[in-house]
Amino acid sequence: MKMDSQYQKNSNFLKTGVTVLKGVSPYRQRLLAKLGVLTAGDLLEYFPRSWEFLPEPAYISELRKGMDASVVGIIESIDFKQFRRPPFVEVYLVDNSGNFRLVWFNGGYILNQIDIGMPLLAYGKVSSYKHQLQMTNPRFRVLEEGEYADVKSLGGSVYPATKGLTTGQIKYLIRNSLETLCQHVPEFFTDQYRQKTQLLSRKTAFHQIHQPLEQQEADQALRTLKYEELFLMQLGLALRRNRVAKSNPISVMGWDKKLDTHIRRRFPFMLTEDQDAVIDEIVADMLSRHPMNRLLQGDVGSGKTVVAVYAALMAVANKSQAVIMAPTEILAQQHYDNICRYLEGSRVNIKLVTGSITGKKRQKIHEQIKDGEIDIVVGTVALLNDEIEYRRLGLVVIDEQHKFGVDQRARVRKGALPHTLVMTATPIPRTITMTAFGDLDVSVIKHSPPGRGRVKTRVVEQGKRDEAIEFIHARIKAGKQAFFVYPRITSSEDETEVKAALYEHKRLSIKDFPEFEVGLLHGRMSAAEKSEIMESFRSGKINILVSTVVIEVGVDVPNATIMVIETADRFGLAQLHQLRGRIGRGQSDSYCFLFGDLENEIAAKRLAMMEKSHNGFEIAEFDLSIRGPGEMFSTRQHGMPDLKLANIVEDFDLLCMARRDAAQFVKDDPLLEKPENVNLREAIIDKYGEKLGLIGIG
Structure with a gap:
């Protein structure tokens, strides 16, 4: 019978319900649960929010x-x-x-x-x-x-409290249990390593963060525990990166100049230098004996889809199937239409798979995919259906990857080891890339294709609204089209000040633009209704499209040169930048008008940034510095638990140190087999094993 390791024994105690600790009655157990404290380990890691000396x-x-x-x-x-x-x-x-x-x-x-x-x-x-x-x-x-x-x-620690459980009572509970809890804290690093990196032992760090005698002790404990959080995350990512690189070899794909020329002929334009550089990186990956695992970042309209199509055609030329998954039916349909246009007259078989395709038609497509008759499959989350099987899956492309969780991204591969390219038009600051995508190679398309008009952004004060509407009226009369975007479909009773699409659609149709065709698009419509509305807008039958953020990604209508975003202060800057990317797709200059609350100083600063910059990465860094990582860039979205102490913006130097040190650990001991790394290996499996596919290192 296998004996539990010392780490597992300690871990089992820390995972025991909190009532194992002195002073925790069933009543207090219920109150602690409100604070997310369920186990003995949760109480140990219920950190103070401040200290009083x-x-x-x-x-x-x-x-x-x-x-x-x-x-x-x-x-x-x-x-x-x-x-x-x-x-x-x-x-x-x-x-x-x-x-x-x-x-x-x-x-x-x-x-x-x-x-x-x-x-x-x-x-x-x-x-x-x-x-x-x-x-x-x-x-x-x-x-x-x-x-x-x-x-x-x-003085000492001040804890976040809840009704019925004061900070003093929490402090008393922790103080009475701290010695017992610290007996079960495993060390991760040797004395020599801690001395080199100026870290406390874990036991000392937990003591000092809960019971510091002065601010310096609290600061030392914070640095140690923040480093530990960041190091474990970076070590998990480094192990996964190493595991993918050393995973079972796959068949090497072939490529030569003849194939390159053949693929490029399919595009009715020259590719940009950035696109060429990224294609070179992807080709090198796909010529390797190990699966590509690459993140492609490109600002709105920079031409990422063309790069994805190039990769897909390289896979097809090597007798493999390619999958392109998008978050919405609108974007999936657009990808499908564009690829069909590029490949018109070719022998490449393409099919669209969405939730609205049902019955015998869906069954037939599934059979064709299984038999290998379909070369490129474009679709939505419908591609995750268990019924879908591939004959030889060679490439998976996931567009707007932040819209999908890690589990969905893994399921689309169907247990195979294809090359994987994930793309995003939401610029991701370097700090986030290092935490959430540390296991991926990163490519960036910085510049948009030439020949596109400028997009001018204006923040509109309430008193100048009529002037902006007059300008928009003149542009539409000249044959251009406009988006009006709202944060809600309808307004709730407690948000009457937030403008909503349904009401504003009626008002714009009757009051501001009675002589024009005003359409409505939102998430509660059926796929057929959305498709019909978008086709009417693309063809010019609809002059103004009133919409929610359903048009945030992928919608491409070159004649739409006006965008109005109502209650713009309610949106994140990355989302505003995404929405603004729906215009400026043609040769004419375009105009984005932001209506919002300018009395709020932070809101005014954020909207002013949209006027000042059109660089998505610069905007994302600014938004991150003001708002913090937020849910859009939350580590949880990418399968990593949220950080309890470290802040990837404020602790960037510590993050860089942890990343460098974790890479060295994996280089020196790829499976963490050395005796001094046993606790680290077990902690990593415990924390990230299933999420990062690291169970095998155990």
């Missing part, structure tokens, strides 16, 4: 006006002046040197917490009232027996 308590006789002071004494009297305006609680505290007045305005709530004869610690600024020294609204703590002597421990 109090000055040594002064005797009452030593207090002076203007001092920030701590004072400890016995409550001599309590008086609630409830009929004064405002009402206040007055407490007199005594020690061996005198007495001292404490006042809490509107402080009736503290009467249930204090009583005459209790020892009390109060801290705040000393003021004076009618020649008498006092503290007004001081922070305080009723002392428990034995706390008198250790004043530094009375």
Whole structure:
């Protein structure tokens, strides 16, 4: 029988329900669950949000006006002046040197917490009232027996609390369990490594983050635990990258100049230098004996789809099937139409697979895919259907990859090891690329194809709205088309100020543009309705398309040169940049008008950035610095747990250090087999094993 390792024994204890710890009753267990604390390990990793380091308590006789002071004494009297305006609680505290007045305005709530004869610690600024020294609204703590002597421990950690469970009670629970918990904390690094990287032992770090005696101790603990978070993430990604590189060899694809020329003839335009450079990288990957695993970033309209089609045709030329998966039916249909146009007259068989294709037609397509009759399959999440089997899957292209979770991206491969190209038009800052996509090779298309008009962006104040509508009216009268984008389909009762597509469609049709055809597009429509509306807009039958963000990705109508985004401050900058990318697809200059709340200083700054820059990467970095990673770039979206302590923007230097160190670890010990790396290997399997396909390293 296999014995559990020391790591597993410790891990099993830390995974035990929190009631195993002293002082955690079933009632407190329910309250802790509200804070996400379910296990003993969760309590150990329930980190303080801040620390308070109090000055040594002064005797009452030593207090002076203007001092920030701590004072400890016995409550001599309590008086609630409830009929004064405002009402206040007055407490007199005594020690061996005198007495001292404490006042809490509107402080009736503290009467249930204090009583005459209790020892009390109060801290705040000393003021004076009618020649008498006092503290007004001081922070305080009723002392428990034995706390008198250790004043530094009375400050310390401040925890996020919940109703029924104060920060003091959480601190008390953690303090009583900390020794027990730390006995089960495995070390990840050798003494020599910790000395080189200036890290604390894990036991010391957990002690110091929960019970620091001064700010320097808290800072040391934070650095160690942040590094550990980032290192484990980077180590997981480095192991997966190494695993893919060393995975079972696949058949090498063939390529030569003749094939290159044959593919390029299919495009009715010259490719840009950026596209050529990325194609060279992809060809090198596909000529390798190991599967390509590449992320292609390109700003809106930069020509990523052409690169994907080149890769697909290379796979088809090597008698393999290619799959292109898009997040929406509109985008999948557009990819399908464009590829059909490029390949008109060729022998390449292409089929579209979406949720709206059902019955015998769907069954027939599935049979053709299985038999290898279909060369390129374009579709939506319908491609994840278990019924779909490929004869020889050689390439998977996933467009707008941030719209899909890791599980979906894995399922589309159907257990095979094809070359994989994931694409995004949402520019991803380098910090995010390093955390969420550290296992991928990255290519970037920086420049758009020549011959496209400029896109001019204007933030419109409320008073100039009519002027903007007049300008738009003139452009539509001249034969151009416009998008009007809204954040909601309908407004809810608590968001009446947020403009919604259904109501605004009626208003624009009747009031602002009665002589033009105004269409409506939103996510609740059927696939057939969406397709019909988009076709009417492309053909010019609809002059103005009122829409939600369903048009965020992929919609390509060169004659649409106007975009109005209502309540623009409600959108992330990356999303605004994506939406703006729907115009400027033709040769004419285009105009993007942003209507939003300019009174909010941060909102005004963000919208001003949209006026200033058309560089998606610059905009994404700016948005990241103001808002933080957010859900769009959340590590959870990519199968990685959210970071508890580290911040990839603020701790970028630490992230770079962790990435470099993790790569060296994998280079020196690819399967983490050395005795000193056993705990790291088991921690990685525990944390990321299934998500990153690392179970095999165990």
